[in-house]
């Protein structure tokens with residue numbers, strides 16, 4: 772079975788509660804700063820940004836309403852997209868698998884992918900980064916976050932979402948740098964989400980794509 776499919780079944784089930792929980796302001800304060808930084812690094816007027824695994828759509832709203840950007844959010848969970856459309860009716864959202872992006876080559880100025888890369892098994896990470904390279908313009912910038920650690924597998928949070936496993940793949944910062952370097956992405960900056968916000972250690976990174 773595609774373990775990502777199991778994860779999407781879970782998001783379809785927990786969407787409403789999950790979105791309520793992620794909209795709390797303690798996350799948003801940091802996310803806003805990291806999105807602002809992505810737009811700063813892109814440094815063109817009205818950059819077009821792909822929000823991968825957009826979930827509740829709050830980041831698309833921040834990109835468009837608090838910054839200079841235009842956003843397209845994609846997600847593979849129908850229920851998450853319904854939440855996104857309710858939360859940000861003006862937003863552009865599409866049902867799509869991040870491993871198979873239905874966009875032309877060199878289409879986006881930037882990519883934002885938050886809380887999402889770890890839902891793909893490590894055996895497929897190259898497929899994913901290759902897709903990001905394809906749809907991103909030369910000199911485009913990607914900002915991503917992921918959980919620091921080792922290993923991968925289906926995990927359940929019995930307290931918040933009993934009976935609803937999701938797949939998590941953990942990386943070290945060096946591992947992630949190596950993967951992105953292989954596809955022509957150069958590291959611009961990296962930082963950690965303040966530890967008091969999450970139980971896990973979360974790494975946030977910005978890379979610029981240099982197409983040869």
Ligand SMILES: C[S@@+](CC[C@H](N)C(=O)[O-])C[C@H]1O[C@@H](n2cnc3c(N)ncnc32)[C@H](O)[C@@H]1O
Nearest residue numbers: 782824825826846847848851868869885886887
């Ligand atoms: C932890 S949530 C993060 C949502 C949002 N980006 C945020 O930061 O709040 C992960 C999201 O990734 C989506 N997702 C998981 N696998 C995906 C895939 N293969 N393609 C597109 N979206 C996917 C899920 O449906 C879910 O909305």
